[in-house]
Amino acid sequence: MLHEIDLSRIDLNLLVLFEAVFEERHVGRAAQRLNLSPSAVSHGLGRLRSLLGDPLFLKTPRGVVPTQRAEELDQPIADILSRVRGVVATARPFDPATSTRxxxxxxxxxxxxxxxxxxxxxxxxxxxxxxxxxxxxxxxxxxxxxxxxxxxxxxxxxxxxxxxxxxxxxxxxxxxxxxxxYQEDFIVAARAGHPFAAAPSVSNYCRLRHLVVSQTGDSHGFVDNVLAGQGLSRRVALTVPNFMFALAVLADSDLISALPRRFVELHASRFGVIGIEPPLPLGKFALTIVxxxxxxxxxxxxxxxxxxxxxxxxxxxxxxxxxx
Structure with a gap:
């Protein structure tokens, strides 16, 4: 452990500098974030290296990468800064009515x-x-x-x-x-007047062409696992990268899609899309604040x-x- 005399010589700003460089992986971007010059950041890193006895960050053509020691220090330093920020926040009571955070x-x-x-x-x-x-x-x-x-x-x-x-x-x-x-489950989304609304059977659900929301283009989703557990499968004809785009595509096609119920209830009607109760449970999940x-x-x-x-x-x- 450091002695008190050592702690008295430590500049807390060096920990803030470490945080910025670790997150940005680039001295120039860290300098912009801290409103400092790149040379000031480099000088601060030099002081940190002397203090901690490690290079901390190694230069690369695209910026810097942390050493193993820097990786080990990241979470402890983050905890220290979080506590300091908490102290400052306590010193200045948070008032949502006037805050500009x-x-x-x-x-x-x-x-x-x-x-x-x-x-x-x-x-x-x-x-x-x-x-x-x-x-x-x-x-x-x-x-x-x-x-x-x-x-x-x-x-x-x-x-x-x-x-x-x-x-x-x-x-x-x-x-x-x-x-x-909140708790969420899936509902079948389709254009208004889609034939599936009149005959929402399991066989029709599996037979029709499906749309899946996937940023990566992966057509296998949560619903496929549920279907597989009952010996069923569906035909995925299209993947799209986000949910709003999914509603726009559904409105002008005969595709159907299993989408989160609350999302459909809130946004589908302005696209001319309706929600249809699925012919079998398609799974539930919790949305958690973390x-x-x-x-x-x-x-x-x-x-x-x-x-x-x-x-x-x-x-x-x-x-x-x-x-x-």
């Missing part, structure tokens, strides 16, 4: 399209100065296990590329805080999460809400 929320687009309209409505009345950024999150291609499929999203969350995430994953690691936003545990010490973050909880009814049942 910007929060970034990560979610799949079919999820953000559900919670964003009511969130914006609430912000307009309760916190008009607060800005929101939406970061689209994607699962790993071909992964069916939520723990693996959303691993990259959790890493981005810990790297503070966003403040909070909403994911179809109800059991994140214990280092994350989580709370249920944040790093240290971040929840921030009063602003706690306020944002409480606001989100109120949008989906996830906080109504205490058994659904878990702080770990």
């Amino acid at each position: 910007r929060f970034t929320i990560g979610a799949p687009d079919g999820v953000s399209a559900v919670f964003l309209p009511p969130l914006l409505e609430k912000l307009a009345h309760a916190a008009p100065g607060i800005a929101i950024g939406i970061r689209q999150l994607l699962p790993r291609q071909g992964e069916t296990s939520p723990a693996v499929a959303w691993q990259d999203a959790l890493a981005e969350l810990e790297a503070r590329m966003m403040d909070v995430a909403v994911l179809p994953y109800d059991d994140p690691p214990v280092r994350f805080w989580r709370s249920l936003l 944040a790093p545990q240290p971040a929840m010490r921030d009063a602003g973050m706690a306020w944002l999460v409480t606001l989100l909880e109120g949008l989906g009814g996830g906080a109504q049942n205490p058994a659904d809400r878990r702080v770990r």
Whole structure:
């Protein structure tokens, strides 16, 4: 451990500099983010290297890459800075009515399209100065296990590329805080007047041509796993990269698609698309608010999460809400 005399000589700004370079992987971009010159960042890195006894970042043609020691230091430094920021936030009480903070929320687009309209409505009345950024999150291609499929999203969350995430994953690691936003299931979406609406049988469902939403073009989805469990399959004729585009395509074709119920109920009608009860259960899943545990010490973050909880009814049942 460092002695007190050593701690008195440490500039906390060096940890902020480490954070910026680690996340940007580029001295120039880190300098822009910190409003410093590249030479000032390079000088600060030199001081950090002397202090920690490691090169920390190695130059490459595209920027810098962290050493193993830097990888090991990333999370401890992130925790330190999070606590310091929490202290500062406590010193200046968070007031949503006057705050001009910007929060970034990560979610799949079919999820953000559900919670964003009511969130914006609430912000307009309760916190008009607060800005929101939406970061689209994607699962790993071909992964069916939520723990693996959303691993990259959790890493981005810990790297503070966003403040909070909403994911179809109800059991994140214990280092994350989580709370249920809402439960979701699938409904069949098709153009108004589609023949399937008059004869929504299992055989017709499997026979028709299907549309799947997939940013990567992977045609195998959650519904296919449900069908396979009953010895069934479907024909996927088209994949599209987002849910709004899916509604536009469905409106002008005879394709059908299994889409999240709340998304269809909120957005389908303006495209001339209807929701049809599926002839068999296509699976349910929980949409979960996820944040790093240290971040929840921030009063602003706690306020944002409480606001989100109120949008989906996830906080109504205490058994659904878990702080770990």
